Structures are given as structure tokens and as C-alpha cells.
Amino acid sequence: MFDSSIFKKLEKNDFRVLTGIEIGMRNYQWVLSDTLSSFSRLPTSEVTYRINRLLKFGLIKRTTTPYTGYRIHFGGYDVLALGRLTRRGLSAIGENIGVGKESVVYEGIYDCEPAILKFHRAGYTSFKQVSRQRDTGREHHWIFVAKRAAERERDALATLQNKVRVPGIIDYNRHVVVMTVAHGSELSKTTVDDPDWFLDGIIEQIRKIYAAGFIHADLSEYNVFASPEGVEIIDWPGYVTTIHPDAKFLLTRDVGNVLTFFNRKYGVVRECDEVVDYVKCCNGQSNHKHTATDAHTT
Secondary structure: OOOHHHHHHOOHHHHHHHHHHHHHOOOOOOEEHHHHHHHHOOOHHHHHHHHHHHHHOOOEEEEOOOOOEEEEOHHHHHHHHHHHHHOOOEEEEEEEEEEOOOEEEEEEEEOOEEEEEEEEOHHHHHHHHHHHHOOOOOOOOHHHHHHHHHHHHHHHHHHHOOOOOOOOEEEEEOOEEEEOOOOOEEHHHOOEOOHHHHHHHHHHHHHHHHHOOEEOOOOOHHHEEEEOOEEEEOOOOOOEEOOOOOHHHHHHHHHHHHHHHHHHHHOOOOOHHHHHHHHHOOOOOOOOOOOHHHOOEO
8 A cells, every 4th residue: 555654755866766776677677786876876875875765665675686686666666656746736645445456546636636546556466467468568577567557548548538438537657547536436336226227328338449449358347337427437457459369258258247247236137149249330329218317326
């Protein structure tokens, strides 16, 4: 978890040494202590002092075998990203509102407006698995895998936000994505009065997403938000394009997850194959029976 008290104690040269380690990690698993003066452009004595502070704060790790070297812990990567974001408009970080396998989510204030800060953790929790399943590039360290996951989510949201109901992108740095607050509440924690209307809404969003060339690839009741205005789909780092070799399987799984939830909770029955065929028919017409003003959540 992010510790704001540590962030407030950091000084300019602490950030310079952290940045120097980050630069070195592009080529080394552990950054040699002898190279940090060059990377950070600070005298050796100052680097030594800053290294001891960063170790005390738990922002970096040290090895002494087979040589003395350092690398950033996720706390250090967090403060590097937040240091940049605070200079661009981030003024506060609030409560932690979600912890997943591959991310931690906080409330925040950006440009005097409520925002969501998503800290990607993909490489830290499951580097080998994530590297196999996703296009993470050639980076060999988990911080860069997390950065790539954040970039993927940013790119997906930027492409989709004017076409489907997804959070809007506010800012991004390293592994942190700042976005607008999703409307409503998580579908898994919500009871809707008109499940057919909401299911139709989700299917329509999936269709529009597919028409834009994307498949969510991890869709379920846990990343759909429901409100009287409709649904909003979150969590996009694992998306694939419609030309991906597993596109058909992943689309069918997304649809199946949603249909299973509505059948289990509300008794609504739809045929998965028929819904998938509708989604893939980009000129299809919605079967909505109601307007947005008819829907209610509790």
C-alpha cells in the first residue's frame, strides 16, 4: 500500500537517486552502486546518504551477491510516478478502494475534481505468467511490465472513451493511470430492478467495443459498473484486438461470464452463441425494451 507519510519526507536528491536506479534497471536486474553517481549526477557521498534513506523507507532493495547492487521496490516506483503527477495536477490521495491481483486503486483529487488512481502491479505479482499471456514487450523487470500494463489500459481507454461507456483518461505516469470516477456501483455488489435492461446494455457495449476492434478479455460482474444511466466497463490492461488468435474464445468467455452472472442472480436466460453472433454483427440493432430512465439500481 502507498504510504503518503514517506512521500512527504522525500527530498529532491532522493528522487534523483530513485530515477538513477530506474534508468539502470532498463539494462540490469540489479544496478551497481558504482554507476549510480553517473545515473543520478550526484557525488558518491551524496548517493550513499540517499541510498541509506531510501533503504530505510523501504523504497529500494539491496543485494550483496555477487556484487553490491540496488533496484526499486514498488513503493519507490509509486513515489516516482506520484512525484510527476503532483507537479501536473494531482493534489490529494484518499482511501484505498480496491486491491486486485494486478492493481491497487485509490481515490484522489486531480485539478480540483474527484479522480481514480490505479497503480498497476502486474509484473510484481505474476511476472512470468503475465509475460506469457500479454504483449509486455521485451522489458525484463516487473516495474516495466507494470508500466506496459498501464500504457495498454491508457491506450484502450483513450481509443474507446468516445465510442463506449468507459472511464475517461485524465493523466498517466509510469505504472499509474489517473481516470474519471466510474458511475454507479460494481455490478457484483448491486441489485438491479430491471436485469434484462442492464444485460441488454452490457451486450450493446460489448458489441460497440468489438466494432472498435477490441475485446475486453476479462469481463465479468466485477468490472462492470451499473447506474440508472446504464453501464460502464472498467479494467482494460488485458484487452486483445479482434484479430488476436484467441479472439473468438476470449469474446465467448466474456459473454459467457456475463450471461452466467445474470442467470445465476436473476434467472435471465440468453443463448451464448446467439449473443456472440449479435456482437460480431457490427451493424446489428439493439433489442433494448426500455429507456435509460426506466432503469433503477438499489
